[in-house]
Amino acid sequence: MDAIPSVAPDSIKLFLFSIQSAWHSRSTNTPLHPDLHSTPSPPQPSPFPSRMHSGHPNGSFYNIAKFYIPQRLRKKLERQGIRGPQPSFPYGNVGEMQKIQSAAISMKASRSINGDFVGDDYTCLLFPYFAQWRKQYGSIYTYSTGNKQHLYINDPELVKEMNQSITLGLGKPSYITKRLSPLLGNGILRSNGHFWVHQRKIIAPEFFMDKVKGMVGLMLELAEPLLRKWQACIEAQGELRAEIRVDDDLRVVSADVISRACFGSSYTKGKEIFSKLRTLQKTISSKGMLFGLPTFGKCQETPLLKKDLLQMILEEAMDHFPSKDESRHFIVDNCKNIYFAEHESTSVAASWCLMLLALYPQWQTHIRYEMSQACPNGSLDVDSLPKSNEVVPTSSICVKEALERTQIGHVDVPKGVCIWSLIPTLHRDPAIWGPDAHKFRPERFANGVTKAYKALQAYVPFGVGARSCLGRNFAMAQLKVIISLITSKFTFSLSPNYQHSPAYRMVVQPGHGVNILIQKFQ
Numbered sequence: 001m002d003a004i005p006s007v008a009p010d011s012i013k014l015f016l017f018s019i020q021s022a023w024h025s026r027s028t029n030t031p032l033h034p035d036l037h038s039t040p041s042p043p044q045p046s047p048f049p050s051r052m053h054s055g056h057p058n059g060s061f062y063n064i065a066k067f068y069i070p071q072r073l074r075k076k077l078e079r080q081g082i083r084g085p086q087p088s089f090p091y092g093n094v095g096e097m098q099k100i101q102s103a104a105i106s107m108k109a110s111r112s113i114n115g116d117f118v119g120d121d122y123t124c125l126l127f128p129y130f131a132q133w134r135k136q137y138g139s140i141y142t143y144s145t146g147n148k149q150h151l152y153i154n155d156p157e158l159v160k161e162m163n164q165s166i167t168l169g170l171g172k173p174s175y176i177t178k179r180l181s182p183l184l185g186n187g188i189l190r191s192n193g194h195f196w197v198h199q200r201k202i203i204a205p206e207f208f209m210d211k212v213k214g215m216v217g218l219m220l221e222l223a224e225p226l227l228r229k230w231q232a233c234i235e236a237q238g239e240l241r242a243e244i245r246v247d248d249d250l251r252v253v254s255a256d257v258i259s260r261a262c263f264g265s266s267y268t269k270g271k272e273i274f275s276k277l278r279t280l281q282k283t284i285s286s287k288g289m290l291f292g293l294p295t296f297g298k299c300q301e302t303p304l305l306k307k308d309l310l311q312m313i314l315e316e317a318m319d320h321f322p323s324k325d326e327s328r329h330f331i332v333d334n335c336k337n338i339y340f341a342e343h344e345s346t347s348v349a350a351s352w353c354l355m356l357l358a359l360y361p362q363w364q365t366h367i368r369y370e371m372s373q374a375c376p377n378g379s380l381d382v383d384s385l386p387k388s389n390e391v392v393p394t395s396s397i398c399v400k401e402a403l404e405r406t407q408i409g410h411v412d413v414p415k416g417v418c419i420w421s422l423i424p425t426l427h428r429d430p431a432i433w434g435p436d437a438h439k440f441r442p443e444r445f446a447n448g449v450t451k452a453y454k455a456l457q458a459y460v461p462f463g464v465g466a467r468s469c470l471g472r473n474f475a476m477a478q479l480k481v482i483i484s485l486i487t488s489k490f491t492f493s494l495s496p497n498y499q500h501s502p503a504y505r506m507v508v509q510p511g512h513g514v515n516i517l518i519q520k521f522q
């Protein structure tokens, strides 16, 4: 068993819990990752899914048919009392979304670094049409992007229903998965139905807590170069402190961990792949275009893990697929999927964590205190990793499509409707979290996550229902490792050069990075 320093003080748990409600953001994604990272971009001002059919003149039979199918779905929802903005031909509510977005951008006021901005609901800026319609129509409404009818659901009871649902009738939306096909093949992120179940059954056990615990030693080791680099920065500046832009360094650690844990390879070797992934991620989330297929380097044995994830998945796949060809596709596609799902989500979450810790240094002190209590000699057993599933916020939106007629609580969702849930909004809802929902108060989680809010299962940082995050244990372990190590070695504050500007690139990222002033902790 690896001897490790304390990586799981309770205050980190509280801290990580609280970011979700006080700050939020995949998030997400995302869907990117949204959500992922896996959560694809919501309709953005340009281009919208429906605009991609530009070869067809307005008023053509093609456009008329595309417009009237969603209209029928809308009528079915309206009959259940679900309202929403009136769509117009041929692009539904896209024009209105663009207008609302432009107005929000021009109203964007510059933010001062006095801590107040943490209370801002950034979703109002990133997705202002959702915010406006929520005010008009409540937590469930319908809108159209021309050829698709959408249902926005942020009602806690309905989210709970979705969370508990195991139906295969809700899956990844086809118009998004089609676009992701060249990048992700038919891997877990974009497959649906029984094929998805099959893949999930094979891959999920590789991310169970007992397997993740075996990777903690590796996570600790791979964080060491970052600590040395930051220490060297302080020394190189010949002063007691240095200014660091944390994002790229965290990205390197996170990419290195997934490379080594899954593929026995290192980030530096796969650097090109990761930079390609970043470009692709930006392209997907901002323009929704198609992209090239990344290839992955040859794996090398890592001395730190007896078997890497790839090997374990490979062995499982060999047992489950009848032909070599099928298992080869399964393996290649899912390697890409896991890289893609992990890439950015964890490192971006770590960036936001450091930003908040820099802003609220009393929580750095708290973490150090708990670490000193938990491991007076500076080293702890790997079993001290927490069992609970607390979270950080990077994925912002969960989107599903009703692949067949599906019942969600009292709502009869017609086949073909896309369902959107905005996680940050749910996590900042005063009806769920109380009047201080927008405040940064990690202590609200002191008695566990269920005591922190009023509506059960309204806390869904890793997504909703059967398709929720498969890598949550991995992500949490990595975040705890990195934050504990940084906090134990340095004290830090927010640099005056930090510009608060959340940006949606599959997950919500610090648009201009996170700059902190670090100093060696004595």
Ligand code: HEM
Residues within 6 Å of the ligand: 026, 027, 029, 031, 034, 035, 036, 037, 038, 039, 188, 189, 200, 258, 337, 338, 341, 342, 345, 346, 349, 392, 393, 394, 395, 397, 398, 399, 461, 462, 463, 464, 466, 467, 468, 469, 470, 471, 472, 474, 475
């Ligand atoms: C802080 C870090 C992370 C956050 C906030 C996060 C969040 C999410 C969310 C919200 C979803 C569900 C999206 C949806 O419902 O459409 C998801 C799915 C997924 N995540 Fe993560 N994730 C994180 C890290 C990771 C890591 C490290 C891995 C892998 C090592 C991973 C692998 C996956 C996979 C494979 C899925 C798809 C599951 C399926 O469709 O069955 N994630 N994640």
